[in-house]
Amino acid sequence: GNSVTQMEGPVTLSEEAFLTINCTYTATGYPSLFWYVQYPGEGLQLLLKATKADDKGSNKGFEATYRKETTSFHLEKGSVQVSDSAVYFCALRRNNAGNMLTFGGGTRLMVKP
Amino acid sequence: DGGITQSPKYLFRKEGQNVTLSCEQNLNHDAMYWYRQDPGQGLRLIYYSQIVNDFQKGDIAEGYSVSREKKESFPLTVTSAQKNPTAFYLCASTPQVYGVSNTEAFFGQGTRLTVV
Numbered sequence: 001g002n003s004v005t006q007m008e009g010p011v012t013l014s015e016e017a018f019l020t021i022n023c024t025y026t027a028t029g030y031p032s033l034f035w036y037v038q039y040p041g042e043g044l045q046l047l048l049k050a051t052k053a054d055d056k057g058s059n060k061g062f063e064a065t066y067r068k069e070t071t072s073f074h075l076e077k078g079s080v081q082v083s084d085s086a087v088y089f090c091a092l093r094r095n096n097a098g099n100m101l102t103f104g105g106g107t108r109l110m111v112k113p
Numbered sequence: 114d115g116g117i118t119q120s121p122k123y124l125f126r127k128e129g130q131n132v133t134l135s136c137e138q139n140l141n142h143d144a145m146y147w148y149r150q151d152p153g154q155g156l157r158l159i160y161y162s163q164i165v166n167d168f169q170k171g172d173i174a175e176g177y178s179v180s181r182e183k184k185e186s187f188p189l190t191v192t193s194a195q196k197n198p199t200a201f202y203l204c205a206s207t208p209q210v211y212g213v214s215n216t217e218a219f220f221g222q223g224t225r226l227t228v229v
Binding site: 036 | 146152158171175218219220222225
């Protein structure tokens with residue numbers, strides 16, 4: 001079946017540090033891949049997505065590249081801010097799978113001033 | 114503005130009671146979902162509905178029930194049979210585009226349920 005594995009948190013960084021949150025997936029076929037962000041006490045918001053191999057999704061300085069050869073979709077940001085502190089979820093959706101998302105366990109990011 | 118509204122934001126329930134969480138969307142989406150999130154953990158699918166008057170069990174449906182009488186609404190009832198209902202509940206919706214997987218899901222702000 002489908003599954004998504006993320007690095008466990010929390011990840012604690014100083015402001016302006018480089019961020020990487022690893023995400024790998026297992027799925028047959030060609031899923032679409034997503035990163036969602038959850039701020040404290042809120043729902044999830046789409047951060048970025050990629051729909052085919054070698055696509056790069058980007059938004060608000062965050063980037064992730066769909067790597068089919070390594071089944072990965074790692075999230076990166078060159079310089080984090082305190083306001084980036086949140087929980088980040090990697091997810092996938094397969095074609096013809098009822099549009100359901102399969103989520104990773106989430107990674108909490110804490111950015112210190 | 115279009116979006117998904119969950120209510121209430123906080124809900125307290127006594128043991129043995131049923132409670133219903135509301136989820137309404139004005140995005141004209143066909144599919145709606147309920148997820149449960151426990152502290153420090155990911156999201157687990159409770160129920161989903163791809164069309165009015167039809168719904169399917171997710172991974173952890175036991176102790177929950179849903180209805181889908183209108184396209185806009187997908188209420189979740191947490192019954193007394195749910196042994197550990199304290200959690201954060203998230204409702205989501207997607208347009209139903211068959212054979213296409215790149216559509217994003219839109220989420221509500223969540224309801225935090227606490228059993229007292």
